Amino acid sequence: MEQSTLKLTRKIQLLVDLPTREERKEALDTLYRWQNRSFKAANLIVTHLYVQEMIQEFFYLSEGIKYKLVDEKKDEEGILNRSRINSTYRVISDRFKGEIPTNILGNLNHNLMRTFNKKKPEYWRGERSLMNSRRDIAFPFDMEGVKGLAYDEDKKAFCFRFFSIPLKTYLGKDYSDKRRLLERVITGETKLCASHIQLKEGKTFLLAVFEIEKEKHLLKPEVVAEASLSLEYPIVVKIDKAKLNIGTREEFLYRRLAIQAARKRAQEGASYCKSGNGRKRKTKAVQRFHELEKNYVNSRLHLYSRKLIDFCVKYQAGTLILLNQEDKIGIAKEEEFVLRNWSYYELMTKIKYKAEKAGIELITG
Structure with missing residues (x-):
């Protein structure tokens, strides 16, 4: 029987909720x-x-x-x-x-x-080596370790005790659904499952796992949407006579190449930057363009996958077939430029997640 729920993971930054520096240091230790x-x-x-x-x-x-x-x-x-x-x-x-x-x-x-x-x-x-954990491993816990989760109006944050350590969230400019999910956990509408805490690069993160209900749409399994992924048009989808091109080469690829070119110029100019404070200072601009490209691609792929699923829901397509993907993957692996700039697997991951959330069966061919 198909499950009516699915699990989402959200990365939420945490701060130690203690007044003095010494207490915060002790908690972090x-x-x-x-x-x-x-x-x-x-x-x-x-x-x-x-x-x-x-x-x-x-x-x-x-x-x-x-x-x-x-x-x-x-x-x-x-x-x-x-x-x-x-x-x-x-x-x-x-x-x-x-x-x-x-x-x-x-x-x-x-x-x-x-x-x-x-x-x-x-x-x-003998096809796989033994798992080896890193020092920055995210350690798991279940809900026994979380007490008193509530929103504090004065601190403008969600506060809770992680075993004996008081913590609060730092959402910043939250353009995702983290705040809404936490609010639903407090009201009991959403379940917070066993999650992880990760300490990395001087920051503390909660890898929160939420169990949510799947979206309910009037879908017909016999209505099939046929989609194709490519570099020219990120997604082309067809349902009977209805057809939609999602994204364009100019919008996605050219913008990405422009960011890469800017990053390369920053790399070439890094050697002429003022010395001092080590490598991190000299390559600050390079890192900024790296993050810019990553964020741009992530944003575009989210938008494309969202439009694909919305199109399927609009025409009540209960089945989504991705056509000729094996052949395209083979071609991409042979061409370094395509492999570097297509972001196929990221797009597939987002489509799979959104299709599952909407209750659409995904078939890859």
Whole structure:
């Protein structure tokens, strides 16, 4: 049965909600310690899971060795003295108990085991290397770690306690739906699911996962929309006799190339910039154009995918087919210019998300 909800992830900047600098520093030190312990625990979990999974490959062990990965109380051939998921949790909880909330460790263990099981066939075939967590890992938690989420009129922010640490959101110029989603969480209209906290480049982010209802439209599965993605026209869609060209080469590609040219000029001029304060200062203009291109492309692709889905809804198309994509991907991989400037996968991701949200079945051909 098709689910009536879907999950959205939104990146929300957080600030420590404490009055003095010393208190804020202490709270941030705690968060960084939790991140560090999560980084170590994640690598330990994956290592133990891999050894457990591959133990039967250790042919050089004695023939009488048992290697069934179940609790010995439930199966006489079992080699574990507890359940498999509890075995890895026990390893990290014994090592990091008191240094990090067990809620984080439990969610981390669950997430990594689920990911490991998905990739297990590739590990067996030797087609994938073992997962390796980075030091800036986003550590997971469920709603037990969030208390008192509410909007504070004086601070103009959403405030809550993350375990023992008071935090508040910093939305800035929020042109997305973050504020509306948080308001719906407070009123109980939207569910906030297990999420992550990430500390990166001196900033703290909440990777919030919201569970929302899918949009309800009067769609007919027998009405099929045929769409084609290309560099000339980002999207061309046809439903029976109705046809729509979304975007143009001049609008998307030429503007993008202009930003790239400006970035190249900034790179060439960086060597003549005044020295001092290191590489970051000299390449500030280059980084600005890099962000400008990324934001421009992201904005355009959101607009194009939105227009595509709106067109399908207007004509009640319940099925969306993307035509001849495999051939175009092959051509794009052979031509460096097309691969660099098409942004095919980003557009596909946005179309897939919006189609799922609108209840439209997406088929790629």
